[in-house]
Amino acid sequence: xxxxxxxxxxxxxxxxxxxxxxxxxxxxxxxxxxxxxxxxxxxxxxxxxxxxxxxxxxxxxxxxxxxxxxxxxxxxxxxxxxxxxxxxxxxxxxxxxxxxxxxxxxxxxxxxxxxxxxxxxxxxxxxxxxxxxxxxxxxxxxxxxxxxxxxxxxxxxxxxxxxxxxxxxxxxxxxxxxxxxxxxxxxxxxxxxxxxxxxxxxxxxxxxxxxxxxxxxxxxxxxxxxxxxxxxxxxxxxxxxxxxxxxxxxxxxxxxxxxxxxxxxxxxxxxxxxxxxxxxxxxxxxxxxxx
Amino acid sequence: xxxxxxxxxxxxxxxxxxxxxxxxxxxxxxxxxxxxxxxxxxxxxxxxxxxxxxxxxxxxxxxxxxxxxxxxxxxxxxxxxxxxxxxxxxxxxxxxxxxxxxxxxxxxxxxxxxxxxxxxxxxxxxxxxxxxxxxxxxxxxxxxxxxxxxxxxxxxxxxxxxxxxxxxxxxxxxxxxxxxxxxxxxxxxxxxxxxxxxxxxxxxxxxxxxxxxxxxxxxxxxxxxxxxxxxxxxxxxxxxxxxxxxxxxxxxxxxxxxxxxxxxxxxxxxxxxxxxxxxxxxxxxxxxxxxxxxxxxxxxxxxxxxxxxxxxxxxxxxxxxxxxxxxxxxxxxxxxxxxxxxxxxxxxxxxxxxxxxxxxxxxxxxxxxxxxxxxxxxxxxxxxxxxxxxxxxxxxxxxxxx
Numbered sequence: 303x304x305x306x307x308x309x310x311x312x313x314x315x316x317x318x319x320x321x322x323x324x325x326x327x328x329x330x331x332x333x334x335x336x337x338x339x340x341x342x343x344x345x346x347x348x349x350x351x352x353x354x355x356x357x358x359x360x361x362x363x364x365x366x367x368x369x370x371x372x373x374x375x376x377x378x379x380x381x382x383x384x385x386x387x388x389x390x391x392x393x394x395x396x397x398x399x400x401x402x403x404x405x406x407x408x409x410x411x412x413x414x415x416x417x418x419x420x421x422x423x424x425x426x427x428x429x430x431x432x433x434x435x436x437x438x439x440x441x442x443x444x445x446x447x448x449x450x451x452x453x454x455x456x457x458x459x460x461x462x463x464x465x466x467x468x469x470x471x472x473x474x475x476x477x478x479x480x481x482x483x484x485x486x487x488x489x490x491x492x493x494x495x496x497x498x499x500x501x502x503x504x505x506x507x508x509x510x511x512x513x514x515x516x517x518x519x520x521x522x523x524x525x526x527x528x529x530x531x532x533x534x535x536x537x538x539x540x541x542x543x544x545x546x547x548x549x550x551x552x553x554x555x556x557x558x559x560x561x562x563x564x565x566x567x568x569x570x571x572x573x574x575x576x577x578x579x580x581x582x583x584x585x586x587x588x589x590x591x592x593x
Numbered sequence: 594x595x596x597x598x599x600x601x602x603x604x605x606x607x608x609x610x611x612x613x614x615x616x617x618x619x620x621x622x623x624x625x626x627x628x629x630x631x632x633x634x635x636x637x638x639x640x641x642x643x644x645x646x647x648x649x650x651x652x653x654x655x656x657x658x659x660x661x662x663x664x665x666x667x668x669x670x671x672x673x674x675x676x677x678x679x680x681x682x683x684x685x686x687x688x689x690x691x692x693x694x695x696x697x698x699x700x701x702x703x704x705x706x707x708x709x710x711x712x713x714x715x716x717x718x719x720x721x722x723x724x725x726x727x728x729x730x731x732x733x734x735x736x737x738x739x740x741x742x743x744x745x746x747x748x749x750x751x752x753x754x755x756x757x758x759x760x761x762x763x764x765x766x767x768x769x770x771x772x773x774x775x776x777x778x779x780x781x782x783x784x785x786x787x788x789x790x791x792x793x794x795x796x797x798x799x800x801x802x803x804x805x806x807x808x809x810x811x812x813x814x815x816x817x818x819x820x821x822x823x824x825x826x827x828x829x830x831x832x833x834x835x836x837x838x839x840x841x842x843x844x845x846x847x848x849x850x851x852x853x854x855x856x857x858x859x860x861x862x863x864x865x866x867x868x869x870x871x872x873x874x875x876x877x878x879x880x881x882x883x884x885x886x887x888x889x890x891x892x893x894x895x896x897x898x899x900x901x902x903x904x905x906x907x908x909x910x911x912x913x914x915x916x917x918x919x920x921x922x923x924x925x926x927x928x929x930x931x932x933x934x935x936x937x938x939x940x941x942x943x944x945x946x947x948x949x950x951x952x953x954x955x956x957x958x959x960x961x962x963x964x965x966x967x968x969x970x971x972x973x974x975x976x977x978x979x980x981x982x983x984x985x986x987x988x989x990x991x992x993x994x995x
Contacts (some may be wrong), residue, residue: 310817310820314816314817315813316812318814408768415634421634421635423641425643426634426635426639426640426642426643427640427643427644428640428836428837428840428864428870430840430844430870431870432844432870432871432872434849435844435848436847436848437847437848437849437850444820444849445816445848445849446816446845446848446849447848448848449848476650503779519813519837519841520837520840520870522637522639522640523635524635524636524637524639528811540934560814560817563814563817564817567806567807567808569780569807569808569809571809571812571813572664572809
């Protein structure tokens, strides 16, 4: 293996993995905290991507600056959705199993609503734009500048969120809720407020990932679901509710896939990711980084 | 189905008085010719369906109805009514609805859905009930093997397309403009068929294929493939692609700083979207078949009417064939009526003149249109090969990426 091939694999893997990590983090936050499996997670990514596309091509806004719009806007949307849809469900006080299946149905509904709304607004035509589509050279290898930027931003957002969870009081409350909902509530943690917050942040992360992805790929209203699937793989890999685990698992999955592509063939991407998933489910079903 | 309901509501809403008043008028206005089809309005096929097929169906319906309706032999003109359904890009849904259109709705004619796999799925249904189906977006060597007498295919199939590709490349090689090929194909039925057609032709022409790589449908990164080809010194990129991977590869070629002398890809290249997305895509080659410069009657008028109705240009490959299939149907109904056996007889023996040139079916395959290669040159997708169909000459090496 030559040095430049190694650089190709490592950097390429981190680029892919950074994006996986961010999209999975949002899903994991929602699931870990509320036991709500949001199947429409990828659809929020799609909507974020379209927002950036429209802002960039319609008003000439720099795609990176649109994060400041898609992030807060989707956070707000998440809060509203939580209040309108999930809060009632969670307040029902049902058994966790019933809650999971109902929230699953709810998010399937969201998925169809969002897809069809996007279809009406943007049609099924492919949409895309060029941003930073220039080669960056380093250590004898060539990388697209836009992918480097997207991955750097994705990783920075993920790390910032991790630090927020570790350091801030709200972050600590969220972690407490994840570990022991009853105990946390006894200690005065406001469950429904934090649920809303987590739901909003999860959706904002998905939408922000979408904004980044719109710099790289063409958009249709149907790009979301594959990301939901990848995010699920990452979440399972890293452990349900384990934020740092998601982050690391995303990077690992990216590296494995990229190594597979370079060393074997492009067709191996899905095989590689599902092989890793199967292995983990067999050897360590609670996730790679479960405590 | 919705349309039916709407039509029903319209005719009943007026109430009894209106019905009596309108009866005279209704008699004068002929019964509509009901034509059924499914097209993917949602799901992954909706992109292609919305570019190549849907707009042409609607354009034709509007034009024919503006002329007073579809001329049916012995009955005069009757308005066209579409019964259109979203098949959600699901084969089994499409099959179910074609069964329903044929047996329950008992439509007069059927139009095909979009895409090779969809046509494969519904062609046996149409065949079973004796509906001629003229597919403008089905490309597969295996269509011949289906031996479905009621299925007709308008596009050139993989073999002739690859013959044209290699014909042009051979010509360029003889001029010393290219020598080494990097070949990538999408790993599904379509890509594999194209690859199996291309490989022997390339070998026969004595080409040095430095590397061959496949990639899965929905691939997110082809830069490793492109970097490999670049390192191996390829000066031709031959991509047997679908639209999303085509656009990804084109974008990434610039990003990894590779500009081979010939950039030749398949589905998607002829979309006006592709040209606009890559700032003119100057010098990019792909599967061709039509542009408004071809010398066939009605070609320019078709282009203008399409732009006027839909505010977007037709694509430069299959769109015109979708429209041509409707022209063919129109002529058949005009001369043979709505008896589908007679329509089939006419399809089998007639050479039709369309906006896409002459079309003659032999065993359901259009034998008049050869495989063609085109190149974006100053905003138009000029046909380069075969020379007898050419509207322009090759620009090789292609200019730098815009």
